[in-house]
Amino acid sequence: MAAPPPHRPRVVRWLNRLGPIVAPRWPSLDPDDIVATAARRAQSDEFGDLGFSERLERIVDAVEREAGLHWIGRIAVRQSLITALESRFGVYRYRARHPEIVGVPIEKPIFIVGFPRSGTTSLFNLLAQDPASRAPLGWEVQYPNPPPESDTYETDPRIAQAAKYFQQMEQMAPQLPAIHEIGAQLPQECMPIMAQTLLTIQPAWLYNIPSYQQWVDQQSAAPSYTYHRHFLEHLQSRHMRERWLLKSPTHLRTLDALLDEYPDARLIFTHRDPAMTMPSMASLFYTVGGIVTDTVDPEAMGRWLLTWWGDALDHTMDVRAKHRDKASQFIDLELDEIAGDPVRTVQRIYEQFEMPWSDDIGRRVETFVAENPHGKHGAHRYELGDFGLRLGEIRERFRTYCETYDVPLVV
Numbered sequence: 001m002a003a004p005p006p007h008r009p010r011v012v013r014w015l016n017r018l019g020p021i022v023a024p025r026w027p028s029l030d031p032d033d034i035v036a037t038a039a040r041r042a043q044s045d046e047f048g049d050l051g052f053s054e055r056l057e058r059i060v061d062a063v064e065r066e067a068g069l070h071w072i073g074r075i076a077v078r079q080s081l082i083t084a085l086e087s088r089f090g091v092y093r094y095r096a097r098h099p100e101i102v103g104v105p106i107e108k109p110i111f112i113v114g115f116p117r118s119g120t121t122s123l124f125n126l127l128a129q130d131p132a133s134r135a136p137l138g139w140e141v142q143y144p145n146p147p148p149e150s151d152t153y154e155t156d157p158r159i160a161q162a163a164k165y166f167q168q169m170e171q172m173a174p175q176l177p178a179i180h181e182i183g184a185q186l187p188q189e190c191m192p193i194m195a196q197t198l199l200t201i202q203p204a205w206l207y208n209i210p211s212y213q214q215w216v217d218q219q220s221a222a223p224s225y226t227y228h229r230h231f232l233e234h235l236q237s238r239h240m241r242e243r244w245l246l247k248s249p250t251h252l253r254t255l256d257a258l259l260d261e262y263p264d265a266r267l268i269f270t271h272r273d274p275a276m277t278m279p280s281m282a283s284l285f286y287t288v289g290g291i292v293t294d295t296v297d298p299e300a301m302g303r304w305l306l307t308w309w310g311d312a313l314d315h316t317m318d319v320r321a322k323h324r325d326k327a328s329q330f331i332d333l334e335l336d337e338i339a340g341d342p343v344r345t346v347q348r349i350y351e352q353f354e355m356p357w358s359d360d361i362g363r364r365v366e367t368f369v370a371e372n373p374h375g376k377h378g379a380h381r382y383e384l385g386d387f388g389l390r391l392g393e394i395r396e397r398f399r400t401y402c403e404t405y406d407v408p409l410v411v
Helices: 010-022 031-042 052-067 071-097 120-127 138-142 158-172 191-197 202-207 210-216 222-236 249-261 274-289 298-322 324-329 335-340 342-352 359-371 391-397 399-404
Strands: 110-114 243-247 266-271 330-334
Touching: 010 071, 031 052, 031 071, 052 071, 052 202, 052 210, 071 191, 071 202, 071 222, 110 120, 110 249, 120 243, 120 266, 120 335, 120 342, 120 359, 138 158, 138 191, 191 202, 191 222, 202 210, 202 274, 222 249, 249 298, 266 335, 274 298, 274 391, 298 324, 298 391, 298 399, 324 330, 330 335, 330 342, 335 342, 342 359, 391 399
Parallel strands: 110 243, 110 266, 266 330
Antiparallel strands: none
């Protein structure tokens, strides 16, 4: 049984038929035009590390060769590339004009990492209930320029702008909220930040170009973490709290580079049976990847993810073995623990990292859980067979991971 074809609103189906007839040469994915448009919108001639230029050319080449974009998909890809570079150029424009923000310390940031669909998002939301924690929100990651300010952090007009953007994503993929909720005022993970370097898994995932990811995996991830720090310096320049709270499962693949950039980082690893996470993750990637193309292959997606995330966890285990001297900076949690006793789980994290705990934090966590029950946005349904995955090969590929972290096997 294969996964169902991507959802297509009627207006999108109509535009995909009409667009190539009335505007066969538009939209352009010419790299020079994309850069020029982004620079004009950002009103910036400050680009930062110029390595993004080669990456952009490689992305466009891969998109043209293998993505199978429909007409609306081409518009979406062009706009997402322009938006990413516009944000990047704006960050460096502000940075050049405000050198006082450069090098302001980012001490002991908390990173939530772990296999996708293992409770990373849930835990991110729980920890973000502490007013002392500064988690990037969807609106400020999508529209970071100028930096957000404390006085208008809850009323900035970009909140409404971002809400409209995320609503459009949900219209294209109505299943998305049940799989992975996103929103203007919800904590946003690191991948969209680092995607502004064009050196992450996001282009390969969103545009259905796994060949690009094969190239990225051979490159140093250091530039993406350098930009990550610059982006945080930007956001915190006018609105900061006691600590940064960050999250992305994709850090598993580049954990060595993360620790090079943030040697005092505190890392929370979430765990879950890979036989449960793999089809759930494949469903998420398939749903989002299907926004821009009608040709995404669910079985090919499943096999690519099995290989990529297996390699990511191998890398993580190697890095953790190398950094045994940093044991106090790590904590491991299982999904059932997070879901079963959220308050105690958060309290354990605070104890491990020697952060001040209060009953108020516990009450905030309890309130969030009560207001956001599991399945709030509907059920997420998927099967191993939807993505060509077999239990035996999942067990074999992740055997070492499961044994190393005593991950309970539930199927």
